Amino acid sequence: MTTVWSGKALAEAIEEFAPGSVQGSSGTDVWLKAESISVVCEGLKQRPEFKFDLLNSLTAVDYIDHYEVVYHLTSLPMNASAVLKSRVGMGRTEPSVPSVVSIWRGADYQEREVWDLMGIRFDGHPNHKRIMLWEGFPGHPLRKDYVTYDQSIVTSIPEISKNAGSDE
Amino acid sequence: MAIKTQPVTVNLGPQHPSTHGVFRMRVMFDGEEIVDVEPIFGYLHRGSEKLAEERTYTQIVTLTDRMDYVSSMLNNQAYILAVEKLAGIEPSPRGVWLRMIASELQRIASHLVATGFLLQDLGALGTPLIYAMRERENILDLFEIICGARITNSYLRPGGVFMDAPQEFWPALDRGLSDIVNTLDELEEYLSGNEIVFSRTKGTAVLSPELLINASITGPMLRASGVDWDLRHRNPYDYYEKIKFERKLHTASDNYARYWVRVQEARESVKIIRQCIDQIEPGPVRPSFDDVPRLLRPPAGDAYAAIEGSKGELGFYLVSDGGIAPYRMHVRSSSLINLTLLRDMLIGGQFGDLFVTFGSVDLNMGEVDR
Numbered sequence: 001m002t003t004v005w006s007g008k009a010l011a012e013a014i015e016e017f018a019p020g021s022v023q024g025s026s027g028t029d030v031w032l033k034a035e036s037i038s039v040v041c042e043g044l045k046q047r048p049e050f051k052f053d054l055l056n057s058l059t060a061v062d063y064i065d066h067y068e069v070v071y072h073l074t075s076l077p078m079n080a081s082a083v084l085k086s087r088v089g090m091g092r093t094e095p096s097v098p099s100v101v102s103i104w105r106g107a108d109y110q111e112r113e114v115w116d117l118m119g120i121r122f123d124g125h126p127n128h129k130r131i132m133l134w135e136g137f138p139g140h141p142l143r144k145d146y147v148t149y150d151q152s153i154v155t156s157i158p159e160i161s162k163n164a165g166s167d168e
Numbered sequence: 169m170a171i172k173t174q175p176v177t178v179n180l181g182p183q184h185p186s187t188h189g190v191f192r193m194r195v196m197f198d199g200e201e202i203v204d205v206e207p208i209f210g211y212l213h214r215g216s217e218k219l220a221e222e223r224t225y226t227q228i229v230t231l232t233d234r235m236d237y238v239s240s241m242l243n244n245q246a247y248i249l250a251v252e253k254l255a256g257i258e259p260s261p262r263g264v265w266l267r268m269i270a271s272e273l274q275r276i277a278s279h280l281v282a283t284g285f286l287l288q289d290l291g292a293l294g295t296p297l298i299y300a301m302r303e304r305e306n307i308l309d310l311f312e313i314i315c316g317a318r319i320t321n322s323y324l325r326p327g328g329v330f331m332d333a334p335q336e337f338w339p340a341l342d343r344g345l346s347d348i349v350n351t352l353d354e355l356e357e358y359l360s361g362n363e364i365v366f367s368r369t370k371g372t373a374v375l376s377p378e379l380l381i382n383a384s385i386t387g388p389m390l391r392a393s394g395v396d397w398d399l400r401h402r403n404p405y406d407y408y409e410k411i412k413f414e415r416k417l418h419t420a421s422d423n424y425a426r427y428w429v430r431v432q433e434a435r436e437s438v439k440i441i442r443q444c445i446d447q448i449e450p451g452p453v454r455p456s457f458d459d460v461p462r463l464l465r466p467p468a469g470d471a472y473a474a475i476e477g478s479k480g481e482l483g484f485y486l487v488s489d490g491g492i493a494p495y496r497m498h499v500r501s502s503s504l505i506n507l508t509l510l511r512d513m514l515i516g517g518q519f520g521d522l523f524v525t526f527g528s529v530d531l532n533m534g535e536v537d538r
Binding site for chain 1: 209213379382404470485500505507538
């Protein structure tokens with residue numbers, strides 16, 4: 001069975017090699033300051049007590065007043081897993097986090113996907129382009145304030161646009 | 169005297185018979201040699217993650233079918249495990265056994281499709297593909313008996329499956345498993361020692377295990393490089409800890425190793441299903457609607473669950489705000505992430521190996537683009 005690092009233990013362990021980088025922890029999650037993600041991830045990958053060599057998943061959630069980037073890590077030699085999170089774009093400013101592509105190449109397409117669909121910028125990504133949608137697509141669809149219907153169609157038929165967003 | 173050639177940029181796809189769907193690459197050739205590759209995604213992007221935010225937890229099962237459409241049962245399983253983790257549902261034992269049988273059958277079907285199309289890409293036009301598809305057809309017939317659908321099954325529900333297997337399923341499954349072993353024997357007899365397969369696949373697109381792990385590549389591709397990482401063994405979900413199976417490893421990490429690992433894994437899946445049949449016991453296939461209502465409202469929080477899919481780790485990340493629909497759903501798609509090293513595999517290779525390498529990755533555009 002894969003052992004899951006508890007948030008508290010992992011936060012203490014991270015504080016040892018990267019002081020001041022942890023914002024809080026709860027359950028299995030550790031919240032990091034966005035600017036220290038590179039240092040912490042590099043440490044988690046290299047240090048012998050963690051050896052998190054596999055980045056399972058990188059995704060982001062829109063919590064309206066902020067965005068949250070979520071990293072799921074696994075250590076193959078230790079058979080352990082951990083969850084890192086980072087709150088960015090507080091107050092709905094344009095969010096950005098450091099890229100981890102130089103640490104795990106597996107982040108390449110996943111960061112591009114988060115940028116494309118959620119609009120979080122990854123500083124230092126070698127190929128920072130949209131992946132699913134085309135360049136010039138208006139907005140980032142997975143944001144909660146994105147209007148999902150085709151705006152060009154709806155604006156041309158005023159009767160539909162009146163009912164399109166309502167609950168009735 | 170060597171004749172100099174100008175590099176030529178060629179567009180491959182999205183409408184190309186060998187791109188397994190609508191994959192597009194911009195490839196630069198210098199003569200026969202590949203000097204640059206740029207994959208372009210998104211031709212099958214349907215916004216499944218956004219659509220999920222407007223559907224109830226049970227309705228989303230139908231969306232997962234349409235992601236990797238040659239392994240719907242596995243997608244269902246990964247999604248349902250995430251829902252069960254999020255909502256704290258204790259599944260019914262018979263339902264779990266049934267979904268393990270279903271998902272292992274699906275794994276065989278998916279590996280057969282991967283093998284068949286790899287050989288098709290090698291230039292073995294028709295014959296091996298038809299052998300593989302014939303056997304997949306039998307598996308789809310079994311799915312039709314068990315849930316009424318062939319490809320978009322939607323068989324699983326939070327807590328188990330939606331109906332018990334009818335009586336005629338069990339003899340049909342027994343016959344089907346023997347047929348699968350025969351087909352695999354037949355395929356291997358023609359292919360595993362075939363000189364043409366050897367010369368085309370051995371030593372092409374070799375990747376080191378360190379690079380594969382660093383690029384988050386999992387599944388048969390990782391096991392073909394000798395890394396013993398199978399979530400069914402390392403982090404057993406459902407009842408896999410009650411099952412004994414071998415992890416088939418190959419150390420060459422080339423296109424042949426990936427083909428070999430898939431065929432051997434299909435054989436192991438047959439053994440897993442036989443053990444499931446021995447251990448399954450009568451009972452309800454899902455908890456009563458008093459315990460697990462049709463309209464689930466999981467408590468606020470998040471959950472990530474992953475299974476060993478046919479292509480690699482297939483994970484679902486769900487966030488709930490306490491409502492009837494997930495606040496956010498993310499799919500950790502192994503098809504997309506396994507393409508991370510596409511450039512490393514192709515650059516420096518020959519044009520003829522391009523689609524062979526591509527076929528050996530085994531991707532499904534429905535899951536790449538979602």
